[in-house]
Amino acid sequence: MQSTESLFENVRKDFPILERTVRDNKPLVYLDNASTTQKPNQVIDSITDYYQNHNANIHRAVYALAEEATEAYEATRDKIADFINIKNRQEIIFVRGTTEAINLVAYAWGRPHIKEGDIIVTTEYEHHSNIVPWQLLTQEKGAKLEYIGMDDNGELILDDLDKYLATGKVKLVTFSLMSNVLGTITDAEKIIEKCKAAGVLTLIDGAQAVPHMKVDLEKLGCDFFAFSGHKMLGPTGIGILWVRKSILETMSPFHGGGDMIREVHKYETTWNDLPYKFEAGTPNIADVVGFGAAIDYLTKIGMDNVREHEVELTKYAIEKLSAVKGLHIYGTKDISKRGGVISFNFADVHPHDVAQIIDEEGIAVRSGHHCAQVLMEKLSVAATSRASFYIYNTKQDIDILVNSLNVVAKVFKL
Amino acid sequence: MSSNADIYHEMIVDYSRNPINYGKIENHDVTFHDSNPLCGDSIDIDMKIDDSKVTDIKFHGKGCAICMACSSVLTEITKGKSIDEARSIEKHDVLSELGLEHLQAVRIKCALLSLKVLKSALYTYIGENLEDTQDVDKLKEEAANLY
Numbered sequence: 001m002q003s004t005e006s007l008f009e010n011v012r013k014d015f016p017i018l019e020r021t022v023r024d025n026k027p028l029v030y031l032d033n034a035s036t037t038q039k040p041n042q043v044i045d046s047i048t049d050y051y052q053n054h055n056a057n058i059h060r061a062v063y064a065l066a067e068e069a070t071e072a073y074e075a076t077r078d079k080i081a082d083f084i085n086i087k088n089r090q091e092i093i094f095v096r097g098t099t100e101a102i103n104l105v106a107y108a109w110g111r112p113h114i115k116e117g118d119i120i121v122t123t124e125y126e127h128h129s130n131i132v133p134w135q136l137l138t139q140e141k142g143a144k145l146e147y148i149g150m151d152d153n154g155e156l157i158l159d160d161l162d163k164y165l166a167t168g169k170v171k172l173v174t175f176s177l178m179s180n181v182l183g184t185i186t187d188a189e190k191i192i193e194k195c196k197a198a199g200v201l202t203l204i205d206g207a208q209a210v211p212h213m214k215v216d217l218e219k220l221g222c223d224f225f226a227f228s229g230h231k232m233l234g235p236t237g238i239g240i241l242w243v244r245k246s247i248l249e250t251m252s253p254f255h256g257g258g259d260m261i262r263e264v265h266k267y268e269t270t271w272n273d274l275p276y277k278f279e280a281g282t283p284n285i286a287d288v289v290g291f292g293a294a295i296d297y298l299t300k301i302g303m304d305n306v307r308e309h310e311v312e313l314t315k316y317a318i319e320k321l322s323a324v325k326g327l328h329i330y331g332t333k334d335i336s337k338r339g340g341v342i343s344f345n346f347a348d349v350h351p352h353d354v355a356q357i358i359d360e361e362g363i364a365v366r367s368g369h370h371c372a373q374v375l376m377e378k379l380s381v382a383a384t385s386r387a388s389f390y391i392y393n394t395k396q397d398i399d400i401l402v403n404s405l406n407v408v409a410k411v412f413k414l
Numbered sequence: 415m416s417s418n419a420d421i422y423h424e425m426i427v428d429y430s431r432n433p434i435n436y437g438k439i440e441n442h443d444v445t446f447h448d449s450n451p452l453c454g455d456s457i458d459i460d461m462k463i464d465d466s467k468v469t470d471i472k473f474h475g476k477g478c479a480i481c482m483a484c485s486s487v488l489t490e491i492t493k494g495k496s497i498d499e500a501r502s503i504e505k506h507d508v509l510s511e512l513g514l515e516h517l518q519a520v521r522i523k524c525a526l527l528s529l530k531v532l533k534s535a536l537y538t539y540i541g542e543n544l545e546d547t548q549d550v551d552k553l554k555e556e557a558a559n560l561y
Contacts, residue, residue: 350478369454382454382476411422
């Protein structure tokens with residue numbers, strides 16, 4: 001059997017972009033995986049193959065190509081079902097990404113179900129995509145948006161949830177399974193248990209978690225779940241919304257148009273079966289096929305191996321970065337409670353300046369508010385630098401990052 | 415070959431550590447705030463205006479070294495100028511002062527955020543002190559098309 005280490009050494013060969021150099025002939029050190037990941041040849045080739053050999057619109061024509069395209073598209077739905085353990089494939093809706101998935105819920109579930117005085121609960125460490133759609137909805141309905149607070153360790157204060165649930169007005173609790181800034185892994189089981197006891201629905205933003213660890217929806221027991229393809233080796237512009245069927249059946253359509261209908265008459269329309277009722281128009285077929293190839297790739301490696309690899313890298317990075325004088329890491333240092341996302345600030349140097357200087361060393365890290373301004377306010381910072389890892393990253397990447405910080409220290413006379 | 419990191423020369427680093435005209439003016443005649451939605455940098459400019467002249471100007475906020483240095487230089491250039499002179503300050507005036515003429519596109523917004531705030535503040539002041547509403551609309555449009 002292949003050792004985990006050699007397994008991940010071989011992984012790099014599948015990613016052509018990792019062979020290129022940037023700036024002054026420096027090898028690319030890509031550490032912005034929480035934002036988007038690079039694509040292996042297997043994914044790139046599957047999209048090319050789709051356009052070269054199978055391209056046709058789906059669910060309509062009877063000719064050979066249309067049948068092949070439909071089969072390839074629907075095959076990804078089955079792969080997704082297996083990957084996150086969903087029994088009923090009708091509950092899986094293809095969307096553009098996590099943002100669209102959450103907006104779909106806010107619109108198609110939220111508008112018919114949320115009334116004046118109702119409460120929707122989110123958390124202080126959400127991405128803007130799990131805040132703004134709920135602001136729009138609650139403002140429109142005269143409902144309220146409340147936040148589960150975060151402690152100094154970057155973990156949620158679940159007593160806040162108890163307080164809101166006790167009002168009897170909460171209709172939905174929505175939270176990310178892993179923070180895109182701090183890497184904190186949310187205690188989803190506990191939140192869901194509390195919500196179930198109170199008869200409250202739960203939505204999980206899985207964008208940061210699904211790419212990096214085994215996620216089992218059957219076991220989790222939430223009601224809505226969203227994630228994106230491009231953060232897990234897949235193409236951009238494709239994501240998943242899963243909704244429990246009993247709830248999906250109570251939702252209004254999101255977009256009206258082709259493919260989502262059963263019969264259209266001049267003044268009324270009946271809807272197509274699930275999940276097609278929520279997939280209006282010609283979908284992003286090629287990228288759904290590419291997403292399928294990404295799922296195959298990750299399944300072959302094994303999600304437990306992915307997690308193990310990242311735990312190893314995160315442990316190493318926290319150890320090395322902690323030793324840099326003046327560097328502050330946000331969030332918990334307990335590796336079992338965090339993913340491979342490390343946000344930091346370096347003395348009084350603004351993260352943009354850090355990112356620009358280390359970019360000259362070939363390092364790609366994100367600097368800014370990471371679409372989490374509520375969290376930035378909580379941390380009392382305008383921005384952070386963020387390094388985030390994936391299957392092709394190595395300890396050497398982290399060494400290069402740590403060494404590049406010496407250049408920053410020199411420029412800013414730290 | 416000059417690298418992008420060369421922009422971090424002595425002057426930029428010094429200004430970012432010890433910004434000039436940093437702070438607030440309590441009895442300002444006009445104040446304006448704006449931020450960069452991409453990075454969260456945020457700048458406020460307060461001005462005291464007497465006889466159509468900018469007699470005092472201060473800025474405060476959060477930003478990177480480039481943003482802080484450019485805000486310092488801009489406020490230095492603006493102080494003492496008439497409103498009309500201040501209105502005609504261009505991006506080149508700020509960038510050339512700091513040797514940032516070739517700043518890459520992604521950082522140009524850091525450098526020019528304070529200029530945008532200054533112009534908006536001036537237009538706000540002019541708008542509030544003008545009676546002809548047509549002129550106000552024209553000024554607003556001009557401000558919106560700055561970048």
